[in-house]
Amino acid sequence: MPKDIFFKNLENITKPLLFIGSDDEETDKLLIPEIINRLNKKNCIIANITERNYKQIIPHVIKHEHYAVLKSPIDINLAKELNILAIEMGLPHDKIIMNTDIGGLGYGYEYGFSIMEKIKLEKDDKFLNFPIFTDASTEALKTKEAKSNDFTNSWGSLDKRAKMIELCACTGVISAGANIVVVHYPENIKYLKGIA
Amino acid sequence: MEMTGLQIFKYLPAAKKTEHTNCKQCGCPTCMAFALKLAKQNIEIEKCPYIKEELKNLYFQNIKHPQNTVKIGSLTIGGENVLYRHEKTFINRTVLAICLDCNIPDFDNEIKRISDFEIKGVNEILKIDLIILKNSQKIDINNLKDKISIEIISFEDYKNFEINTFTDNDFYETKDYLITTRTRAIVDKDEACSKPVCVWLKSENLYELTTHASFYICKYANMLVFETFEEALFSTILRLRQNIYTNPQKPLQVESDLYEFNSPDRNSIIFLTTNFALTFFAVANELEGVNIPSYLIVIPADGMSVLTAWSAEKFTANIVSKTIDKLKIREKINTRKIIIPGLLAHIIPELQQAVSDFEFIVGTNEASEIREFIKNINR
Numbered sequence: 001m002p003k004d005i006f007f008k009n010l011e012n013i014t015k016p017l018l019f020i021g022s023d024d025e026e027t028d029k030l031l032i033p034e035i036i037n038r039l040n041k042k043n044c045i046i047a048n049i050t051e052r053n054y055k056q057i058i059p060h061v062i063k064h065e066h067y068a069v070l071k072s073p074i075d076i077n078l079a080k081e082l083n084i085l086a087i088e089m090g091l092p093h094d095k096i097i098m099n100t101d102i103g104g105l106g107y108g109y110e111y112g113f114s115i116m117e118k119i120k121l122e123k124d125d126k127f128l129n130f131p132i133f134t135d136a137s138t139e140a141l142k143t144k145e146a147k148s149n150d151f152t153n154s155w156g157s158l159d160k161r162a163k164m165i166e167l168c169a170c171t172g173v174i175s176a177g178a179n180i181v182v183v184h185y186p187e188n189i190k191y192l193k194g195i196a
Numbered sequence: 197m198e199m200t201g202l203q204i205f206k207y208l209p210a211a212k213k214t215e216h217t218n219c220k221q222c223g224c225p226t227c228m229a230f231a232l233k234l235a236k237q238n239i240e241i242e243k244c245p246y247i248k249e250e251l252k253n254l255y256f257q258n259i260k261h262p263q264n265t266v267k268i269g270s271l272t273i274g275g276e277n278v279l280y281r282h283e284k285t286f287i288n289r290t291v292l293a294i295c296l297d298c299n300i301p302d303f304d305n306e307i308k309r310i311s312d313f314e315i316k317g318v319n320e321i322l323k324i325d326l327i328i329l330k331n332s333q334k335i336d337i338n339n340l341k342d343k344i345s346i347e348i349i350s351f352e353d354y355k356n357f358e359i360n361t362f363t364d365n366d367f368y369e370t371k372d373y374l375i376t377t378r379t380r381a382i383v384d385k386d387e388a389c390s391k392p393v394c395v396w397l398k399s400e401n402l403y404e405l406t407t408h409a410s411f412y413i414c415k416y417a418n419m420l421v422f423e424t425f426e427e428a429l430f431s432t433i434l435r436l437r438q439n440i441y442t443n444p445q446k447p448l449q450v451e452s453d454l455y456e457f458n459s460p461d462r463n464s465i466i467f468l469t470t471n472f473a474l475t476f477f478a479v480a481n482e483l484e485g486v487n488i489p490s491y492l493i494v495i496p497a498d499g500m501s502v503l504t505a506w507s508a509e510k511f512t513a514n515i516v517s518k519t520i521d522k523l524k525i526r527e528k529i530n531t532r533k534i535i536i537p538g539l540l541a542h543i544i545p546e547l548q549q550a551v552s553d554f555e556f557i558v559g560t561n562e563a564s565e566i567r568e569f570i571k572n573i574n575r
Contacts, residue, residue: 106318106435108474110442113414114282121280144481145431154313156428164406164432171410172436191403195367195411 007038018045020135020182029056036060045069045180047133048099051082058089069133071099074111076118080127087127096130097180104143105136105169112136113176120177131179138182140169167191199258201232207251208244216246262381263418264390266357269347271325273359273418274392279382285443290412291419292430292437293326295351295396298335306425311344315431318448318473322434328354328421359419360391364398364408371411378416392418402426409433414440448473449499454523455480460489462530465573467559467566468516469537470497470505478563486570491529495519502537511540513550520551535559 010017019035021028032046033056047069049057054070061068070086072079079100086096100119102112112134122128140146145155146162155161163185170181170192183189209216210227217227222243224230233239234255241247241255265275265288272288294310296303307327314323324346329335332350341348360377364370377393380386395417399405406429409420413436442448449471457480469479471494483490495515497505505511520526532554536547538561547556560569 103474105432106439107477108439109436110281110439110444111474113440114280114444117280118282144484145435151431152315154315154427155431156426160402160426160428161432163403164428167403167406168410168432168436171407172414172440175411175414188403191407194404195371195407 003038007040011040016043016045017041018047018180018182020047023048025050025052029053032057033060036064036066039064042066045097045133047071047097048135049086051078051085054082054086055089058086058091061095062090062092065095067095067097069097069099071101074101074115076100076115076128079115079119080125083127083130093126093130097133098128098130099133099135102134102136102139102173104146105140105165105172106143106145109136109140109169109172113172116173116176116178132177133180134173134178135182136169136173136178137166137184140165141184163188171195199235199255201228201235204234204251204255205231207248207254209246219246221245257385260385262385262390263378263392264358266359266392268326268349268357271347273394276378276392276416276418277382279379281440282444285445286441288418289437289441290417291325292434293328293419293421294324294425295328295330295421295423297330299331307340307344310425311346313425313427313430315434317435317438319450320438322438324425324430358391359394361394361396361421363396364412367408367411370395370408371415374412374416394419394421396421397423400424402429405429406432410436413437447499450476450494452494452496452519452523454525454528455492455494456490457483457492458487458489460491462528464489464491464529464531465535465570466491466493466525466529466531466533467535468493468495470495470500470502470511472497472499472501472505475501475563479566482563482566486567488570490570491531493519493523493525493534502539506540506543511543513543513546516547517550520554526553533557537561538565 021032036046037060042065045067046061048071049068050071058068068086068091070082072082079098083096087093100112100115103109116132119128119132141162146165149158166185167188170183174181174196183192205211205228208227208231210218222230224233230239230244234241237259241252261275261277263274263276266273271291273291275287278284296306300306310324310327314321326347328349328351330351337348337350362370362373374393377389381389395412397405397408397420399408405424410433412420413433450473452471467479467483467490469475469492476494479492483492497510500508500510502511534554535557536559538559541558544556560566
């Protein structure tokens with residue numbers, strides 16, 4: 001869809017918007033500011049901003065009054081550091097959202113899970129007391145269990161399994177305290193609302 | 197939660213320098229020594245004749261296990277002592293049980309289906325833990341046990357276990373019950389909350405079951421009973437359970453071995469890395485996805501990642517050399533080049549010296565760069 005039509009159609013959307021960049025840090029240095037500057041909206045959520053590209057992206061986020069999802073590699077100290085760096089650039093506290101990253105379900109998922117629980121216990125730390133955004137579902141759906149039919153009968157049908165993998169990955173992080181969760185299968189939303 | 201040596205010491209004679217300070221009647225040279233031993237439960241509290249009643253009460257209260265352990269055949273549930281796995285670890289995995297009615301028409305097929313169910317987790321085969329039989333009066337359970345490879349009990353037997361069963365009629369009620377019970381047990385050492393909790397799931401919707409079961413596994417259910425069986429559901433939640441119940445202090449390792457991807461032949465490329473599960477999976481996923489045949493040599497590095505292993509001297513030229521010998525690489529493969537993790541480029545000279553008939557090549561720093569790397573070396 002040509003860029004102009006895309007941005008024009010966005011204006012018709014009244015729900016809050018979340019933008020996730022390319023997840024290639026170099027590309028996002030250019031891509032995300034470009035998107036922000038064409039957006040005719042405020043209060044959108046801009047993801048994923050990292051230690052390698054925050055300097056290029058944060059000024060645009062601040063100027064247009066958006067929220068910033070600051071992503072760090074499953075490390076509480078690096079998460080805190082990035083939050084502080086963004087604040088020092090002028091990002092308001094109430095515009096910070098954290099993405100502490102996570103492995104796919106079955107592939108070290110527990111590391112990401114535990115770091116969320118740890119952060120949620122640090123309510124008195126003003127540099128960690130921010131909402132948590134997670135794309136646990138995206139990571140889980142990248143695993144071969146969610147994509148391939150090359151499994152025994154004990155694994156059930158791929159179609160059901162992929163949806164359940166997303167539900168399971170999302171539910172776990174919700175139980176750990178995640179506040180914003182990406183969902184790929186629209187039919188899964190009602191089940192997640194039932195536990196959130 | 198646990199009393200430290202210092203906390204115990206405050207109640208002993210030496211703390212206030214009263215009579216009997218360091219009297220040695222307990223067999224320890226000082227009150228502090230006794231306090232430290234007592235904190236680790238390496239000495240009996242009665243050995244000190246001058247211990248205050250106050251301390252005795254506190255101490256016995258403190259060493260009490262917050263949650264009871266219950267054995268169901270070969271299975272163990274309960275015995276948990278933390279609210280968050282990162283505090284130490286969760287101990288006994290949530291037992292997953294299927295409740296089956298013996299009167300259903302295809303009972304024989306169903307029970308076989310459940311018993312045969314098995315998937316490969318990390319380093320282990322995962323199966324259903326337990327079958328609970330309803331209306332089993334006419335069934336010869338012992339006969340069944342000989343044929344079925346998992347634990348079986350009757351519903352009547354189940355009711356005799358010292359377990360709190362909570363029926364999952366409403367998610368928020370169940371969640372609240374699980375969290376309140378576990379918190380009171382651990383934080384208050386409330387005896388009324390010391391029995392393990394089993395949630396009896398009632399939903400007939402598989403997706404709703406998935407969310408409920410996933411939540412309860414993460415939040416304190418010692419056991420879950422399902423009235424429905426579905427392979428896709430269990431192959432998913434068993435893997436969640438394996439992740440959550442992994443001991444944070446003991447990172448998962450894979451076997452040191454020669455792994456194959458995309459049907460390699462004697463001349464395919466060879467990669468090498470450590471046996472930390474996450475490192476292995478990261479590399480393995482890349483190699484599998486690239487559609488080029490390859491081998492991966494995994495060295496025994498105590499489950500450490502590349503840099504950690506190197507700094508702990510678990511990734512040395514000597515160990516690489518021994519692994520190549522042990523795995524009989526030279527007999528199985530003609531290729532005489534091995535691609536090592538880019539982060540360890542600086543050890544290539546010593547590798548060359550230790551293993552002179554192979555050439556060592558600097559690979560990528562990140563697994564995600566492997567795809568591009570392989571394309572380039574093929575040119």
